[in-house]
Amino acid sequence: MKKRYLVGIDVGTSGTKAILADENGRVEASCTRTYPLNTPRPGWAEQDPAWWWQAVKEALAQILSGVDKSAIAGVSFSGQMHGLVALDREGSVIRPAILWCDQRTEKQCAWITEKAGGLDQLVKRTNNQMLTGYTGGKILWLRDEEPEHFQKMVRFICPKDYIRFKITGIADTDVSEASGTGFFDVKNRTWHRELISLAGLDFGIFPEAHESTELAGHVTAEAAAETGLPEGADVYYGGGDAVIQAVGSGLAAPGVLGVVVGTSGNVSMGLDRYYDNPKGALQMFCSNEPGAYMTFGCTLTAGGAYQWYRNNLCEDAMEKARETGENVYDIMGRAAEQAGPGANGVLFAPYLSGERCPYPDANARGVFYGMSLKTTRGDMTRAVMEGVTYSMRQVADIIGDFCPCKKIILSGGGANSPLWRQMYADIFDLPVYTLSAAGEGGAYGAVMVAGVGAGIWKNLGEAISLLQVETETLPNPETQAVYRNAYAAYGEIYPALKPLFDKTAAMGW
Numbered sequence: 001m002k003k004r005y006l007v008g009i010d011v012g013t014s015g016t017k018a019i020l021a022d023e024n025g026r027v028e029a030s031c032t033r034t035y036p037l038n039t040p041r042p043g044w045a046e047q048d049p050a051w052w053w054q055a056v057k058e059a060l061a062q063i064l065s066g067v068d069k070s071a072i073a074g075v076s077f078s079g080q081m082h083g084l085v086a087l088d089r090e091g092s093v094i095r096p097a098i099l100w101c102d103q104r105t106e107k108q109c110a111w112i113t114e115k116a117g118g119l120d121q122l123v124k125r126t127n128n129q130m131l132t133g134y135t136g137g138k139i140l141w142l143r144d145e146e147p148e149h150f151q152k153m154v155r156f157i158c159p160k161d162y163i164r165f166k167i168t169g170i171a172d173t174d175v176s177e178a179s180g181t182g183f184f185d186v187k188n189r190t191w192h193r194e195l196i197s198l199a200g201l202d203f204g205i206f207p208e209a210h211e212s213t214e215l216a217g218h219v220t221a222e223a224a225a226e227t228g229l230p231e232g233a234d235v236y237y238g239g240g241d242a243v244i245q246a247v248g249s250g251l252a253a254p255g256v257l258g259v260v261v262g263t264s265g266n267v268s269m270g271l272d273r274y275y276d277n278p279k280g281a282l283q284m285f286c287s288n289e290p291g292a293y294m295t296f297g298c299t300l301t302a303g304g305a306y307q308w309y310r311n312n313l314c315e316d317a318m319e320k321a322r323e324t325g326e327n328v329y330d331i332m333g334r335a336a337e338q339a340g341p342g343a344n345g346v347l348f349a350p351y352l353s354g355e356r357c358p359y360p361d362a363n364a365r366g367v368f369y370g371m372s373l374k375t376t377r378g379d380m381t382r383a384v385m386e387g388v389t390y391s392m393r394q395v396a397d398i399i400g401d402f403c404p405c406k407k408i409i410l411s412g413g414g415a416n417s418p419l420w421r422q423m424y425a426d427i428f429d430l431p432v433y434t435l436s437a438a439g440e441g442g443a444y445g446a447v448m449v450a451g452v453g454a455g456i457w458k459n460l461g462e463a464i465s466l467l468q469v470e471t472e473t474l475p476n477p478e479t480q481a482v483y484r485n486a487y488a489a490y491g492e493i494y495p496a497l498k499p500l501f502d503k504t505a506a507m508g509w
Contacts, residue, residue: 004073004456007060007229008446010241011052011079011160013037013099013263018059019443020067023456025466027437027444029063038096043103043354043362046096049085049162056163060227069230074450075167075219076212077238078245078442079160081180084138086153087171094149097159098138101264101300103354103362105137112140112182115198119279125195127186128179129280132354132362133300136182140199157207160238167227168217168235171207176239176294178209179285186293187274189286212239212288213453236453239288241442242266242296247288247460248445249411250435250467257396257405258296259424261414262441265302265388267395269403270294281398282357288449289460295402297357297395302388303413305350305366309384314377333419335378336385341426342482345370346379348387349493358394359494363505367493385420389427390490396428407431411438421473427483429475435467 004023010016015034021027033055038046082100085093098104109130116122122130130136135158143150157165158177165171178184178191183199183206185192191206210216216237224231238244242260246268251258253270260266271293277284287294301308306329310318314332321328336343351364368383396405408430414420415434425432437444448463457463 002068002071004454005067005071006073006447006450006454006456007063007075008440008443008450009056009059009075009077009160009163010441010443010446011056011077011163012241012442013080013101016052016055016059017441017443018056018063019440019447020063021444021447023073023451025437025447025463027440030440030443031059031062033058037099045099045102047099048096049093049159052159052163053166057227060229064228069228072230072233073456074234074236074454075229076236076446076450076453077160077164078241078248078446079158079163079238081158081177081240081242082133082135083159084135084142085157085159085162086142086149087155087157088152089154091165091171094152095146100133101353102138103132105132105141106362108137108140108144109134112136112199116195123277123280125192126182126184127277127280127284128182129360130182131356131360133356134180134182139201153205155205155207158240160240161207164216164235164238167219167223167229169220170217172216172237173207173209174212174237174239175209175286176212176243176288180240180242180283184209186284186286210237211290212237212244212449215453234454236450238446238449240285242268242298243285243294244288244445244449245411245442246270246294246296246445247464248440248442248448249438250409250464252461252464254403255406257399257408257430259392259396259408259410261302261388261410261412261420263302263304263307265299265392266296267392267399268294268296269399269405271402275402282395288445289452295399297398299350299388299391299395300353300356301350301366302392305352305388306384306414308352309381313380329417332381333417336382337419339376339378339382341479342486343383343386344375344379346375346383347486347490347493348380348383349490350384350387350391351494358398361498361501363501364494365501365504367497369493385423386427386486387490388414389420389423390487393427393487394491405430407433409438410434412441415439418473421471422476425473425475426479427487429480431475432473433469434471436470437467
């Protein structure tokens with residue numbers, strides 16, 4: 001019997017990854033192509049969707065080279081959530097996409113919250129706040145600030161939906177992605193028409209929302225010629241990266257905490273039923289199978305904060321890496337290890353793009369605290385790593401109110417660091433595991449969804465069972481007192497500085 005293949009495509013913020021996996025879940029080829037991020041104003045973030053499409057074509061050409069195309073059983077997608085891609089009547093992109101980390105919509109989010117009757121009434125409808133990163137605020141911003149573009153828009157979709165549109169000609173979305181727009185009735189897995197009407201929006205601009213494993217369409221002849229995918233191949237809807245990446249990392253059962261250290265930080269837990277989300281403290285989304293849900297909180301700069309620190313304050317380590325061929329993060333990690341737990345009293349709050357959870361605040365800013373003449377580069381490096389971990393522990397504490405956390409599945413770039421894995425075990429006081437294929441991120445979750453859709457696996461649980469434990473990291477009892485005190489001190493930074501954040505934001509800083 002001929003081997004069958006699955007293709008997963010993850011449209012990320014810094015690049016697009018495409019992987020080819022066989023029916024046993026083994027990754028046979030992987031390729032990533034990068035692109036820039038535009039920040040035309042402070043707090044803004046945009047990309048040209050043409051960059052994604054070019055990256056997809058290049059990545060697919062690489063992984064499909066020499067492959068029997070007729071053996072491809074399914075294609076599916078993951079992608080950065082909440083981005084607004086506005087399409088005109090011809091299906092052309094009207095303006096650069098406004099991304100998840102863009103913070104320009106604070107006024108619009110406050111307006112729709114008030115229009116809904118306050119936060120409690122909004123959450124009653126959607127089970128989520130209207131966060132500044134969500135797609136809904138971007139639609140309202142476009143209406144308010146760029147009416148000439150808004151009037152041309154006949155449909156909006158999100159980044160990975162745009163790539164699916166380019167491949168199939170179908171401009172729709174899935175329920176996990178729709179959950180992150182702020183206009184979706186998560187409990188009933190459908191658009192909230194009343195809220196859309198209250199906002200004064202035409203329901204016609206909203207894409208149809210389908211289950212992730214549902215067949216979306218087939219590869220068109222034009223897309224086949226551009227990508228190398230076989231014409232007519234089955235294409236499945238897939239899901240937003242915050243959800244499908246957690247699934248692809250082995251997260252399905254309650255009690256298992258998924259921690260993804262990517263550009264942003266996601267802390268999540270799969271749920272087998274719907275739960276109310278009081279005050280919208282977390283994000284409660286539909287998951288990638290019918291009847292399944294996922295709760296999570298997103299911190300806006302996790303690995304992104306560490307990358308910022310590397311690029312701006314670690315030129316010597318970068319130069320050494322260029323000279324020796326070493327990984328720059330290994331060099332930085334050795335300095336951080338010398339600092340020891342608690343970073344000699346230095347704390348770092350990673351609010352470089354504002355924050356989403358546990359503090360939905362576009363005005364929040366990054367902070368180093370506790371520095372002195374004795375502070376070393378190693379202290380600062382470790383403080384950044386620990387600060388990112390503390391911020392994600394705060395999210396986990398809220399999730400623990402739904403279901404006790406028993407262990408962590410760690411993934412994303414940060415999971416490659418043994419030092420960071422130990423920090424997560426010590427600061428969360430939970431065993432930490434990494435699993436095979438977790439390094440492939442959302443693209444592997446897309447493979448799982450395609451495999452379930454194609455009938456290779458009966459459900460996502462069966463697909464997840466193929467993953468193998470690669471590392472286990474247990475908490476170190478000797479660090480508990482240090483981290484308990486440091487975490488408590490970290491928790492006081494944001495409340496203490498909140499008035500200053502608002503004051504400087506009003507000054508345009």
